[in-house]
Amino acid sequence: MSGLRxxxxxxxxxxxQADRVVxxxxxxxxxxxxxxxxxxxxxxxxxxxxxxxGRLADQWGxxxxxxxxxxxxxxxxxxxxxxDAALRILExxxxxxxxxxxxxxxxxxxxxxxxxxxxxxETLPVPQLIEVIETAEGMDAAGLRLRLAAEVPGAVLDxxxxxxxxxxxxxxxxxxLGWSAIVLIAAVTAAMVTLAANAAxxxxxxxxxxxxxxxxxxxxxxxxxxxxxxxxALIGASVGMVLGMIAVLFMPRGGDETASFLTGxxxxxxxxxxxxxxxxxxxxxxxxxxxxxxxxxxxxLT
Amino acid sequence: xxxxxxxxxxxxxxxxxxxxxxxxxPGSFHFLTGPSGAGKTTLMKLCYGALLPTAGHVxxxxxxxxxxxxxxxxxxxxxxxxxHQDCQFLDHLPLSENIALPLHVSDRSAExxxxxxxxxMHWVGLTERANALPPELSGGERQxxxxxxxxxxxxxxxxxxxxxxxxxxxxxxxxxxxLIELNRMGKTVLVATHDLSLIxxxxxxxxxxxxxxxxxxxxxxxxxL
Numbered sequence: 001m002s003g004l005r006x007x008x009x010x011x012x013x014x015x016x017q018a019d020r021v022v023x024x025x026x027x028x029x030x031x032x033x034x035x036x037x038x039x040x041x042x043x044x045x046x047x048x049x050x051x052x053x054g055r056l057a058d059q060w061g062x063x064x065x066x067x068x069x070x071x072x073x074x075x076x077x078x079x080x081x082x083x084d085a086a087l088r089i090l091e092x093x094x095x096x097x098x099x100x101x102x103x104x105x106x107x108x109x110x111x112x113x114x115x116x117x118x119x120x121x122e123t124l125p126v127p128q129l130i131e132v133i134e135t136a137e138g139m140d141a142a143g144l145r146l147r148l149a150a151e152v153p154g155a156v157l158d159x160x161x162x163x164x165x166x167x168x169x170x171x172x173x174x175x176x177l178g179w180s181a182i183v184l185i186a187a188v189t190a191a192m193v194t195l196a197a198n199a200a201x202x203x204x205x206x207x208x209x210x211x212x213x214x215x216x217x218x219x220x221x222x223x224x225x226x227x228x229x230x231x232x233a234l235i236g237a238s239v240g241m242v243l244g245m246i247a248v249l250f251m252p253r254g255g256d257e258t259a260s261f262l263t264g265x266x267x268x269x270x271x272x273x274x275x276x277x278x279x280x281x282x283x284x285x286x287x288x289x290x291x292x293x294x295x296x297x298x299x300x301l302t
Numbered sequence: 303x304x305x306x307x308x309x310x311x312x313x314x315x316x317x318x319x320x321x322x323x324x325x326x327x328p329g330s331f332h333f334l335t336g337p338s339g340a341g342k343t344t345l346m347k348l349c350y351g352a353l354l355p356t357a358g359h360v361x362x363x364x365x366x367x368x369x370x371x372x373x374x375x376x377x378x379x380x381x382x383x384x385x386h387q388d389c390q391f392l393d394h395l396p397l398s399e400n401i402a403l404p405l406h407v408s409d410r411s412a413e414x415x416x417x418x419x420x421x422x423m424h425w426v427g428l429t430e431r432a433n434a435l436p437p438e439l440s441g442g443e444r445q446x447x448x449x450x451x452x453x454x455x456x457x458x459x460x461x462x463x464x465x466x467x468x469x470x471x472x473x474x475x476x477x478x479x480x481l482i483e484l485n486r487m488g489k490t491v492l493v494a495t496h497d498l499s500l501i502x503x504x505x506x507x508x509x510x511x512x513x514x515x516x517x518x519x520x521x522x523x524x525x526x527l
Binding site: 021212220 | 372373376377378379380384390391392393395399403404406407408451455
């Protein structure tokens with residue numbers, strides 16, 4: 001534990017001489033920075049996707065969960081009686097904030113996409129719809145169904161669970177996919193840094209031999225590489241994160257009415273702070289990956 | 303200080319050294335000679351923990367080398383200065399920083415700024431070359447630089463493996479004089495060389511014990527030198 005603390009401390013503490021013992025590696029250094037930037041850029045989008053899908057799941061879940069519909073399908077002469085009976089039951093049902101029968105105009109508007117705007121409801125046996133808005137606590141749908149079955153034979157309660165479940169499930173799955181993408185990006189970053197670190201260690205075999213000969217400990221040698229790759233990952237990921245956030249900021253937005261999943265892709269409120277975690281996390285990944293690569297290489301040397 | 307007891311070393315199925323017993327007392331001067339491929343470099347490496355014996359015991363500063371951790375070996379190398387024939391440097395750093403490297407790696411960087419480094423560079427005659435990069439140095443300069451780097455930590459022991467292999471006679475003599483000076487300062491010195499004329503030329507200046515490796519074993523060289 002103290003060894004790890006020493007290595008972390010050593011990796012973070014600037015030591016210009018230790019940094020200089022490994023020669024600058026030019027093009028490969030730029031590649032590491034570029035790869036870290038690209039990964040951070042993608043991570044910002046994965047994060048935005050995940051958060052947007054999460055918001056959508058919550059929104060759909062909350063909106064659909066708070067409303068229900070009762071359909072009264074009765075002979076025309078009984079329709080009004082049964083509608084009134086259903087409304088009376090709803091008035092005394094715990095968890096129902098308000099309920100109202102839709103007007104003919106509203107029902108016609110609902111059917112307009114299929115039958116056109118000129119539809120006359122008198123010509124069709126259209127059931128009466130009752131819109132039910134629930135309180136925050138929600139209602140007992142099963143109990144309400146039993147009461148309706150007993151007193152309003154033509155009533156059918158639809159609490160939207162058939163619609164809600166797959167939508168919420170899809171959005172939740174999308175959230176999970178977003179987080180999985182972030183984990184994969186971290187893993188790819190680790191693999192990329194490991195490859196780069198291995199290449200750097202192999203290319204600097206003579207440097208390592210000289211350092212070992214003059215009494216350098218493994219942690220001193222490792223830190224020279226760890227510091228370098230950690231810093232490159234930090235710089236690259238910072239650039240990628242800023243570019244990613246700018247790209248998200250300029251994503252097209254829809255208004256409240258047209259808001260959809262694509263136009264809602266982005267960050268809201270404190271979520272704008274979350275991408276700031278990407279550079280330090282990328283640096284941590286690079287730190288661990290380089291340390292493991294360096295330890296493996298150095299332990300193979302005398 | 304450095305003690306080998308019935309040491310054997312095998313590599314690739316063949317035994318390179320067999321039943322080697324050797325003791326380097328503090329302040330002693332030893333030559334190690336023998337034909338090329340006899341195992342001189344292997345024996346040197348056993349003496350600073352770069353190799354572990356396949357049989358027998360190597361005791362460095364009163365501890366068995368097998369008990370050394372990797373960090374212990376690093377600490378050991380701060381007490382044992384090593385000079386190789388093909389001495390290697392960090393080619394991107396100037397000579398003065400290369401010589402001061404042991405101070406830096408042992409967290410004594412402040413000392414690298416002091417007069418000691420300047421004195422040491424003067425001692426090996428490289429003051430003018432302080433800012434040169436290693437690839438710009440001649441063979442003799444590289445050997446002297448390697449010697450300076452090996453002694454900057456004021457080690458107890460200096461091991462020099464064919465230190466005169468790449469230099470002319472005059473430079474060989476100069477390097478040997480530096481090693482003799484170190485010995486007079488109380489350092490234990492072990493010089494591996496196949497050049498018997500060098501040993502003969504040095505014997506008048508230092509009381510040296512000459513060891514020869516032949517047929518995988520070590521023996522005290524006699525009058526043939």
